[in-house]
Amino acid sequence: MARNKPKVHPVIFSMRFSTLNENKLIFVYKYRHKSIGINQKLIMSTTILAIESSCDDTSAAILRDGVLLSNTIASQKVHERYGGVVPELASRSHQQNIIPVVDDALKQANISVDEIDAIGFTRGPGLLGSLLVGSSFAKAFALAKNCKLIEVNHLHGHVLANFIVTPETVGKEQAKFPFLCLLVSGGHSQIIVVKSYTDMEIIGTTIDDAAGEAFDKCAKVLGLPYPGGPHIDRHAKLGDPKAFQFNKPQIPDLDYSFSGLKTSILYFLQKEVQKNPNFITENIDDICASAQSTIIEILLKKLILAAKQTGIKDIVIGGGVAANSGLREAIVATGEKYHWRTFLPELRYTTDNAAMIGLAAYHKYLAGQFATQDLAPRARYSLQEYFAK
Ligand code: KG4
Numbered sequence: 001m002a003r004n005k006p007k008v009h010p011v012i013f014s015m016r017f018s019t020l021n022e023n024k025l026i027f028v029y030k031y032r033h034k035s036i037g038i039n040q041k042l043i044m045s046t047t048i049l050a051i052e053s054s055c056d057d058t059s060a061a062i063l064r065d066g067v068l069l070s071n072t073i074a075s076q077k078v079h080e081r082y083g084g085v086v087p088e089l090a091s092r093s094h095q096q097n098i099i100p101v102v103d104d105a106l107k108q109a110n111i112s113v114d115e116i117d118a119i120g121f122t123r124g125p126g127l128l129g130s131l132l133v134g135s136s137f138a139k140a141f142a143l144a145k146n147c148k149l150i151e152v153n154h155l156h157g158h159v160l161a162n163f164i165v166t167p168e169t170v171g172k173e174q175a176k177f178p179f180l181c182l183l184v185s186g187g188h189s190q191i192i193v194v195k196s197y198t199d200m201e202i203i204g205t206t207i208d209d210a211a212g213e214a215f216d217k218c219a220k221v222l223g224l225p226y227p228g229g230p231h232i233d234r235h236a237k238l239g240d241p242k243a244f245q246f247n248k249p250q251i252p253d254l255d256y257s258f259s260g261l262k263t264s265i266l267y268f269l270q271k272e273v274q275k276n277p278n279f280i281t282e283n284i285d286d287i288c289a290s291a292q293s294t295i296i297e298i299l300l301k302k303l304i305l306a307a308k309q310t311g312i313k314d315i316v317i318g319g320g321v322a323a324n325s326g327l328r329e330a331i332v333a334t335g336e337k338y339h340w341r342t343f344l345p346e347l348r349y350t351t352d353n354a355a356m357i358g359l360a361a362y363h364k365y366l367a368g369q370f371a372t373q374d375l376a377p378r379a380r381y382s383l384q385e386y387f388a389k
């Protein structure tokens with residue numbers, strides 16, 4: 001007997017028909033999963049394979065009925081020595097990694113390729129060569145296996161990362177629609193009103209650099225490796241956030257600007273290093289703590305304003321910068337002050353991963369939103385455009 005395999009005892013509470021999937025009638029019913037003691041919707045069990053390849057992580061995930069079974073990521077170390085992602089090298093690595101990563105995800109989930117109902121892939125935004133690898137794989141897979149193809153906007157995935165559950169975490173408390181998402185990654189800084197799983201509105205965005213870029217550029221001037229965010233985070237834990245003052249932008253409404261911060265830090269360092277050539281090494285923790293707290297202050301100022309303007313009190317964060325320990329603490333503390341309910345994604349789902357793409361694909365599957373074979377990847381792809389369709 002497979003003792004570790006959870007036994008599903010279907011108990012039909014309600015039954016209705018849905019017209020998903022090319023007007024085929026599908027039973028929708030609820031069942032009680034005895035081993036985890038929850039009620040859940042089951043739509044004839046939908047298994048999704050998801051692919052993420054927008055930048056320098058090749059990732060594949062398997063989800064069954066929206067529950068994550070496996071999530072495999074191959075991170076490309078090749079870029080470290082160049083101080084940033086080299087697009088050509090990224091595409092080549094994706095090409096090498098994609099089959100082993102998918103194989104691994106299938107194995108870990110104990111699923112065969114024939115069980116896949118749909119393949120979701122990141123269509124954009126991202127590096128075109130990288131996106132081409134994932135989207136070509138997904139299209140070929142959908143053709144070969146005669147399964148549904150679902151395009152996902154990378155940012156849609158980052159927002160939904162907050163909802164990722166595994167069989168062990170099904171039923172955990174989640175944000176209620178509409179909620180605000182502070183989406184902060186290497187390419188984006190946005191405040192989004194999330195109205196449903198498939199309807200979102202951007203109310204604030206950066207006019208120049210993204211928050212992740214600000215971390216990476218500050219790290220670069222300090223001589224720290226790429227990507228710089230985690231290194232700044234690590235040093236900041238040991239430093240004094242009030243040690244140095246850097247310029248903060250004066251941008252109207254809910255928009256962000258981060259390009260001035262990098263310049264302010266650069267000029268400050270040039271001046272100090274002239275006086276003391278060892279200034280950076282002697283003060284690295286304090287510089288990182290001060291830079292990080294400035295970025296967090298900028299992010300929170302507009303988030304507080306957005307919460308005031310919209311009256312929304314459920315707040316989530318997403319994207320690579322959501323891994324930042326200072327930001328996570330500040331969100332919780334600010335939430336307590338303003339009586340928000342705050343939700344933080346698990347650390348492993350903050351940076352790029354296919355699990356979040358799979359969850360977005362699952363909700364598009366439920367909404368009957370499928371892609372066609374003629375779809376091309378998009379290096380630039382705004383959420384407005386994506387949700388307008
Ligand atoms: O979401 P992501 O993996 O890729 C994009 O979609 O851009 O985000 C990557 C960004 C990088 O800029 C990286 O430095 C930043 O997230 N990041 C962090 C931390 N971990 C990753 N920034 C600050 N603190 C961290 N702990």
Ligand code: ZN
Pocket residue numbers: 154158185186319320351352
């Ligand atoms: Zn990302």
